[in-house]
Amino acid sequence: MDFESLFRADLEQLKDDGNYRVFADLERRAGSFPKAHHHFEGSGQTRDVTVWCSNDYLGMGQSAVVTSAMHEAIDKCGAGAGGTRNISGTNHYHVLLEQELADLHGKEAALLFTSGYVSNWATLGTLLSRIPDVMVFSDEMNHASMIEGIRHSRARKVIWKHNDLDDLRAKLAAAPADAPKIVAFESVYSMDGDIAPIEAICDVADEFGAMTYLDEVHAVGMYGPRGGGIAEREGVMDRLTIIEGTLGKAFGVMGGYITGSVALIDWIRSFASGFIFTTALPPALAAGALASIRHLKKSAIERRRHKENVAKVRAGLTKAGIPWLDNPSHIVPVMVRDPKKCKWISDILMDQSGIYVQPINYPTVARGAERLRITPTPLHTDADIAKLISSLSDLWSQCALARHVAVA
Numbered sequence: 001m002d003f004e005s006l007f008r009a010d011l012e013q014l015k016d017d018g019n020y021r022v023f024a025d026l027e028r029r030a031g032s033f034p035k036a037h038h039h040f041e042g043s044g045q046t047r048d049v050t051v052w053c054s055n056d057y058l059g060m061g062q063s064a065v066v067t068s069a070m071h072e073a074i075d076k077c078g079a080g081a082g083g084t085r086n087i088s089g090t091n092h093y094h095v096l097l098e099q100e101l102a103d104l105h106g107k108e109a110a111l112l113f114t115s116g117y118v119s120n121w122a123t124l125g126t127l128l129s130r131i132p133d134v135m136v137f138s139d140e141m142n143h144a145s146m147i148e149g150i151r152h153s154r155a156r157k158v159i160w161k162h163n164d165l166d167d168l169r170a171k172l173a174a175a176p177a178d179a180p181k182i183v184a185f186e187s188v189y190s191m192d193g194d195i196a197p198i199e200a201i202c203d204v205a206d207e208f209g210a211m212t213y214l215d216e217v218h219a220v221g222m223y224g225p226r227g228g229g230i231a232e233r234e235g236v237m238d239r240l241t242i243i244e245g246t247l248g249k250a251f252g253v254m255g256g257y258i259t260g261s262v263a264l265i266d267w268i269r270s271f272a273s274g275f276i277f278t279t280a281l282p283p284a285l286a287a288g289a290l291a292s293i294r295h296l297k298k299s300a301i302e303r304r305r306h307k308e309n310v311a312k313v314r315a316g317l318t319k320a321g322i323p324w325l326d327n328p329s330h331i332v333p334v335m336v337r338d339p340k341k342c343k344w345i346s347d348i349l350m351d352q353s354g355i356y357v358q359p360i361n362y363p364t365v366a367r368g369a370e371r372l373r374i375t376p377t378p379l380h381t382d383a384d385i386a387k388l389i390s391s392l393s394d395l396w397s398q399c400a401l402a403r404h405v406a407v408a
């Protein structure tokens, strides 16, 4: 087998389809978020850009609250955790962080993982492979990490239509009454920005005695009076069996977690290979996340300013006649619906205006749903917003007028 030819052919195909990913080589600048240095490909030069597509939604990754906690922890504990959680790697910061997370979601206990991806993959994979005859009911728009965990378990899976209660109910009703069931879904869906009817889903799950698994990755830190997510905002945290989240988005650091009952967390801790057989998070990371969560539990100003900026961006886009997908969250998807145009607009924004918005193409979104996923932060200025809108507006016209020339 000529493996090299196979790799090259696949890559050429991606390029032909406009779906080949090029990473922007950035240097985020502590204290000047959302500005960053962009290293041009191979040129050795840098330029300043404004980042408009970060999942550091509130800028906490650049906040002195977080960075000073991390510096302090590095000075105290050093760099790495030194082992898996079981074999010397549990640091006191991990213990404090797990307590803080359990409290954030009103649960008895929490468990840290090295990322949100791993927390979904390992938890669902373990639940579904260890509970005899279990069935999972997964929203069709669930994130790859949940899908992979489900796939890995080889459990019986049923996909229900996105946020569709009737479809969920019908599918639960059609399943054997005595099979243990898990309903898995997200609160804020990251690409369209729509929000699940959590309470109603829990009601349906209850009718069939199903366990509920909620991914709040795009909502933690962002919604609810203490940043506990959509379930906190809606007063329904106690209705969920498991709430999962990340430390890598609004909290600005890295890592994932689940929260639930003492028995459930102890069980996952004891059986999940993706938790057991990997080095624990660096203590400084846990310290940074702890500081971030504690800060956002008390301070609502970041969330308020963030909301204001989201509204300003939406109003500007509307005024300029640029279509965006309306939704009740903080995500602003500007729909281009063409992979090559999407990439072209993104490239020109970067080259000519110092604006960085990564194009989102297949397979992250369906073909024909290509978009620029704009994520305003509380730290974008009015001038940043005005520049984004006017630059995008110019390119929008150019693209529509001279599509073939422009896209070539």
Ligand code: PMP
Binding pocket: 115, 116, 117, 118, 120, 143, 145, 186, 190, 215, 217, 218, 246, 247, 248, 255, 256
């Ligand atoms: N769940 C959802 C819904 C996500 O969008 C993501 C990442 N984009 C994850 C989980 C994984 O989280 P992490 O980035 O912390 O691995």
